[in-house]
Amino acid sequence: MAALMSRAEELGMDSSEFDNDDFDLDGFGTPGALITTRVDVTAFLEQKRAAMAAHASQIAETSFFLAMPPEAFSATWGTEWFVRREAPADTEETGLFDGLVG
Numbered sequence: 001m002a003a004l005m006s007r008a009e010e011l012g013m014d015s016s017e018f019d020n021d022d023f024d025l026d027g028f029g030t031p032g033a034l035i036t037t038r039v040d041v042t043a044f045l046e047q048k049r050a051a052m053a054a055h056a057s058q059i060a061e062t063s064f065f066l067a068m069p070p071e072a073f074s075a076t077w078g079t080e081w082f083v084r085r086e087a088p089a090d091t092e093e094t095g096l097f098d099g100l101v102g
Contacts, residue, residue: 004072004075004076007075008072011068011069011071011072011075012069012071012072013068013069013072030081030083034083035081035082035083036082036083036084036087036091036092036093037081037082037083037084037091037093037094037095037096037098038079038080038081038082038092038093038094039079039080039081039082039094039095039096040078040079040094041077041078041079041080042074042078042079045070045073045074045077045078048077049066049073049077052065052066053066065077082096
């Protein structure tokens with residue numbers, strides 16, 4: 001998230017929106033070194049934005065995230081990250097079923 005915020009202007013966003021206490025990223029998310037699986041979901045961004053908008057109890061209609069320009073939304077939400085429990089430290093997968101034996 002911090003890397004994306006540093007690219008705000010490039011992605012068509014007003015970076016001054018991040019200059020407040022609402023965007024304190026300390027303790028937010030999981031360190032990248034622990035992430036084992038990164039899945040490209042850009043083909044489903046339209047559905048993802050619609051699903052986010054449909055959950056009014058969790059995200060306001062005027063939410064910063066829903067107002068993102070398409071390029072910024074894609075950069076922010078176009079990948080899903082997972083940590084596979086007990087995976088070797090060097091695990092790098094691009095799908096949820098990588099390495100599984102049937």
